[in-house]
Amino acid sequence: MHHTQLSKRHWLLILTLAFLTFVLGTSEFVIVGILTDISSSLHMTNAKAGTLVSAFAITFAIATPLVMSATSHFPKRKWMLFLIGSFIALNALCVISTSYIMLLILRVMTAIVTGVLISLAMIVASETMPINKRGLAISFVFGGFTLANVVGVPIGIVIAEWYGWNATFMLTTLLGGLAFAASFFVLPTRLSQVRSSIRDQFSLMIQPRILIAFFIPALGFGATYAVFTYLVPILKGMGAPNNSISLILFGYGFLSIFSNILAGKIATHNAIGRLRFVFLAQAIVLTSLFWTTNHFILGLANIGLMSLMAILLTTSTQLYLIDLAEIYKPDAKGLAASLMPVASNVGIAFGSALGGIVYHQGNLMNVTWVGGIVAVSASLLTFFSYHLDLKQKKTA
Numbered sequence: 001m002h003h004t005q006l007s008k009r010h011w012l013l014i015l016t017l018a019f020l021t022f023v024l025g026t027s028e029f030v031i032v033g034i035l036t037d038i039s040s041s042l043h044m045t046n047a048k049a050g051t052l053v054s055a056f057a058i059t060f061a062i063a064t065p066l067v068m069s070a071t072s073h074f075p076k077r078k079w080m081l082f083l084i085g086s087f088i089a090l091n092a093l094c095v096i097s098t099s100y101i102m103l104l105i106l107r108v109m110t111a112i113v114t115g116v117l118i119s120l121a122m123i124v125a126s127e128t129m130p131i132n133k134r135g136l137a138i139s140f141v142f143g144g145f146t147l148a149n150v151v152g153v154p155i156g157i158v159i160a161e162w163y164g165w166n167a168t169f170m171l172t173t174l175l176g177g178l179a180f181a182a183s184f185f186v187l188p189t190r191l192s193q194v195r196s197s198i199r200d201q202f203s204l205m206i207q208p209r210i211l212i213a214f215f216i217p218a219l220g221f222g223a224t225y226a227v228f229t230y231l232v233p234i235l236k237g238m239g240a241p242n243n244s245i246s247l248i249l250f251g252y253g254f255l256s257i258f259s260n261i262l263a264g265k266i267a268t269h270n271a272i273g274r275l276r277f278v279f280l281a282q283a284i285v286l287t288s289l290f291w292t293t294n295h296f297i298l299g300l301a302n303i304g305l306m307s308l309m310a311i312l313l314t315t316s317t318q319l320y321l322i323d324l325a326e327i328y329k330p331d332a333k334g335l336a337a338s339l340m341p342v343a344s345n346v347g348i349a350f351g352s353a354l355g356g357i358v359y360h361q362g363n364l365m366n367v368t369w370v371g372g373i374v375a376v377s378a379s380l381l382t383f384f385s386y387h388l389d390l391k392q393k394k395t396a
Contacts, residue, residue, distance in 0.1 A: 004130050006137075013128060014137050016179075016186040017121045018144040020084070023175040024114045025148025027091060028056065030156035030168055031107070037165040042100050055104060056111040061345045064115030068338040069201035071116070072331070076191035080120050084183055087113050088176040094169040119338035126322055126337070128188060132268065139264025139315045146260050146311070150253040204332040209324055212385050214343050217317040219378035220279060221347030224310045226355035226371040227286055231303070233364055234289070238299045248300070255307040262308070263315040271316035272386045279379035282309040287372035290365050313378075314340070 006014075031038075031052055039049035071079060090110045097103040125137040152175075156168045204210055227234075231252075235245050266274050285305045293299035318340040325336030351374065355367040 004132055006130065006133050010129060010133070010137075012186050013188070014125065014140045016182045017125055017141045018147075019182060020121055020179045021118060021141055021144030022148050022152060023144075023172065023179045024087070024117060025145040026152030026156060026175065027087070027110065027172040028114055029149055030153045030172070031056070033153055033157040034160040034165040034168055037160050038103070041165060042098075042103070044100055048100065052104060052107050056107050057345050057349065059108045059111035060115045061342050063112045064119060064338045064342055065202075065335055067112060067116050068119050068334045069332070072201060072334045076120060076124065077187045077189055080117065080124075080187060081180065081183060083113050083117050083120075084176060084180045087117070088173055088180060091169050091173040091176055095166045095173065097166075115338065115341060118341050119334065122318055122337045122340070123322075123334055124187070124191060126319065127191070134319055135267030135271070135315050136264045138318050139260055139267065142263070142311070142314045142318075143257065143260045146253070146256050150250065150257065154250070201329075201332045201335050204325060204329040204335055207324075207328045209328065209385070209388065210321070210336070210339075212381060212388075213317065213321050213324055214339050216275070216320075216378055216381050216385065217313055217340055217343040218347040218350065219374055219381060220282070220313040220317070221344045222351035222354065223279075223282060223286060223371045223375035223378060224306070225348045225351030226358075226374060227289065227306065227367050228310070229352040229355050230359055230364060230367055234293060235303075237364060238293050238296050240296070248303075252303065252307045255304050256310055259308045259311045260314070263312045266312055267315040267319055272320055272382060272389065275313060275316050276379055276382045276386060278309070278312050279375050279382060282312075283372040283375035283379065285309050286368050286375060289368040293365065314344075317343070 035049045035052070036046060038052070039046050042049075087110065090106050090113065094103060094106050094110075097106060121141050122138060125141045126134050129137040156171055159171055160168045231249070232245060235248060236242075240248060266278065285302065289299070289302050289306070292302040318337070321336045321339050322333055325333045329336075351371070354370055354374070358366050358370050
């Protein structure tokens with residue numbers, strides 16, 4: 001692209017991709033809020049119903065890079081429309097699911113479709129925008145997920161309370177249809193497609209620079225989720241009334257919208273250089289919770305800062321992985337685009353597990369120290385990666 005400004009066509013594409021990720025995010029996250037409805041309806045334990053969430057996450061993490069590698073030569077527009085159509089069909093079948101096995105299979109298949117569509121949306125946003133606007137575009141696409149948590153999930157839960165959990169999947173089916181219509185008219189036809197073997201694609205994964213870049217967002221998300229996973233008991237320990245916790249969590253999600261906007265600004269110039277200090281600030285914010293939660297107002301303000309720091313890394317690390325692939329393996333940019341969402345899932349699982357180990361050892365608030373230490377680790381890894389960038393530029 002020779003232009004440096006976003007045209008109306010650019011904005012229409014950005015908003016379409018953001019709406020698509022909003023739909024995908026709503027479908028992925030809403031299941032947590034309706035698990036008890038599903039378990040009672042299908043006569044199973046909440047623990048068994050919880051495997052619908054873990055199966056989705058595991059499938060997403062494993063299948064997304066594999067499918068992205070295998071389908072790199074597919075025409076992107078047609079492939080995306082087919083996947084959105086599949087998403088609609090899978091969610092429609094969830095509406096009429098009558099057994100745990102059927103719902104599990106449908107959710108696993110939806111995870112594959114979701115992971116690939118997210119990666120493709122990132123690639124399309126990256127390669128169709130002016131170079132200096134890629135960060136802004138990617139931040140808007142990621143913003144769809146943030147909005148899904150703040151708006152889509154609560155609406156889905158309310159619908160489940162009124163009409164049953166099946167109706168929630170009717171909502172995601174309808175939203176999928178709207179996303180298909182928008183994508184059909186807006187997605188460009190001339191998008192890159194590269195024919196390359198899966199083995200050749202996965203050779204990208206042995207590149208040390210790619211592995212380092214992968215673990216930066218994994219540690220970043222891990223730092224947040226070591227604390228966020230246990231935010232409800234932390235709030236109760238602060239003396240928050242039970243009927244106010246959902247409102248506080250809504251506020252947390254609302255503030256993360258601004259985190260997403262800031263992520264786009266960070267990515268516009270010297271992104272990895274800036275992230276070094278973002279992670280250090282995140283470490284300070286997380287460890288401060290150990291003391292500020294002794295005071296209700298100070299604790300809430302600190303939790304608000306935690307939300308603002310939560311996803312500042314997304315846009316920068318997404319673009320960084322794509323740009324590194326451009327250097328080391330241009331044929332594997334599709335695979336590279338899938339790594340940030342996978343890294344975030346790895347980080348969420350790692351952070352939650354690490355926080356859980358510390359929580360069960362004794363003092364709940366020790367999870368704030370764990371979050372801070374993981375954030376410092378992310379900063380050190382980013383410092384190292386930035387040093388390698390500078391070294392590479394000097395030798396180029």
